[in-house]
Amino acid sequence: MDEETVERVREVVAAIPPGQTLSYGEVAARAGLRSPRLVGRILAEDGHDLPWHRVLRADGTCAPHIAAEQSARLRAEGVLLVGGRLPAERRRRG
DNA sequence: GCCATGACAGGAG
DNA sequence: GCTCCTGCCATGG
Numbered sequence: 001m002d003e004e005t006v007e008r009v010r011e012v013v014a015a016i017p018p019g020q021t022l023s024y025g026e027v028a029a030r031a032g033l034r035s036p037r038l039v040g041r042i043l044a045e046d047g048h049d050l051p052w053h054r055v056l057r058a059d060g061t062c063a064p065h066i067a068a069e070q071s072a073r074l075r076a077e078g079v080l081l082v083g084g085r086l087p088a089e090r091r092r093r094g
Numbered sequence: 095g096c097c098a099t100g101a102c103a104g105g106a107g
Numbered sequence: 108g109c110t111c112c113t114g115c116c117a118t119g120g
Contacts, residue, residue, distance in 0.1 A: 001117065024102050028115095035115035040101040052101075063101045070101090 001042070008032055009042045016054040018077045020092050023058045060086035 008031035053073035
């Protein structure tokens with residue numbers, strides 16, 4: 001894992017404005033990664049200081065492990081998850 | 095070196 | 108709507 005790659009992802013995630021969200025794929029694309037899974041790995045290891053809760057899956061849903069935290073943090077920013085997923089209008093395309 | 099797993103994505107059935 | 112398969116990269120047994 002290149003530190004530069006990690007920094008890229010960290011910057012992209014940190015650049016997500018409150019109330020907005022990005023998909024793992026979008027973050028990966030912005031960070032220059034060839035796989036969104038790397039985003040998940042990086043966030044899991046070095047994303048504890050980042051607003052990782054603003055990163056969701058392509059469907060607008062979130063992983064079961066973090067679903068509770070995800071929804072709670074987003075709700076604190078004024079984002080409501082409907083049916084366990086985020087409305088498409090809240091998702092930033094870039 | 096091979097296989098399995100993970101905060102994923104897209105396509106097919 | 109859900110499940111299964113494949114591609115992607117890194118890590119651990």
